[in-house]
Amino acid sequence: MRPADRLEMFNRLKAANPNPTTELNYTSPFELLVSVVLSAQATDVGVNKATAQLYPIANTPEAIFALGEEGLIPYINTIGLFRNKAKHVIGLCAMLIEKHNSQVPSDRTSLEALPGVGRKTANVILNTIFKQPTMAVDTHIFRLGNRTGLATGKTVLDVEQKLLKNIPKEFLLDAHHWLILHGRYVCQARKPKCNECIINDLCEYSGK
Template identity: 70%
Template sequence: MNRSLRSEIFNRLRAANPEPKTELNYSSPFELLVAVVLSAQATDKSVNKAMALLFPVANRPETIAALGVEGLSAYIKTIGLFNTKARNVIRLCELLIRDHQSEVPDDRAALEALPGVGRKTANVVLNTAFGHATMAVDTHIYRVSNRTGIAPGKNVLEVEHRLMRLVPKEFLFDAHHWLILHGRYTCTARKPKCGSCLIEDLCEFREKTVD
């Protein structure tokens, strides 16, 4: 796929959704960080439902840490892997209090040093909370990048690096939101909705489906 085709793909995605946003509900970098940590192997809908109960009670490192693992688990028990996630979030809060004056760091290395925070989570926070042009490659972006030919790669890190290099700069800040939403609702895993896809004629996927 050449540069002009990629530009047209992102032009169309931007025209359809000029200001794409995460589907996680949050009102601060800390709330976003907690929500993204909890969203691993879970749906945004399930996380939002749990956070609607948690954040009115505790939405700062100090108040969540005060709940303890058992107290936090009661709020997030509907989310997959909630016991492990509760331990990670409590420890994360303790480290933010101890090392970062209770603030979420605007730094990749510092974010990835926190429990439960990997490269994808750090990229989401850096992009959405702090305005960095990053590429948070999840299963949706990995699938869309390979299936369409936008930036094929053998693993998520390779896809991330290729997207950062190949996506035209004017689209880079919002690109991961467009790709996630496209993979979540149109270019779905089992049966992509090619017949209603706004980039079908530009996509290199050979086994296109009919809605």
């Protein structure tokens, strides 16, 4: 995709949605961190249903840690891989209490050291909470980057690095949210809605 087309692409996405944000429900950095960990291989809708029951009862590292894995599982057992995620969340809470004064850290190294937190989750937190221009590449963004020609690559890291390079700087802070929403609702995996797409004429997808 040409630089002029990339600029036009994000001008249109911004005009359609000036203030994009995550679809995960949260009221604190800690709640978002837990929700993102729970969202791996799960839908935001499914995570929000579970946390709507959990967070009124426990929404701090101390409160969730006090539940323990067996106490946490009934709240999240509708989410895929819930046993493993319960283990991660309890471990994450313990580390936040022990090493970070129960606060979500604002640097990548500390975030990625937390149980259940990989590069993608760290990027979400750094971007959404700490307003850093990071790019969390999930399946939607990986597909969209390759399909449109915005950022092609064989690995998630390839696409992430090319997105950071190719997206005009003034759009980088919000680009993650624009792209994930576009991939989720328009540029879908099996049958992209090209006839509804506001960047159809800029896209390099051969199947449109």
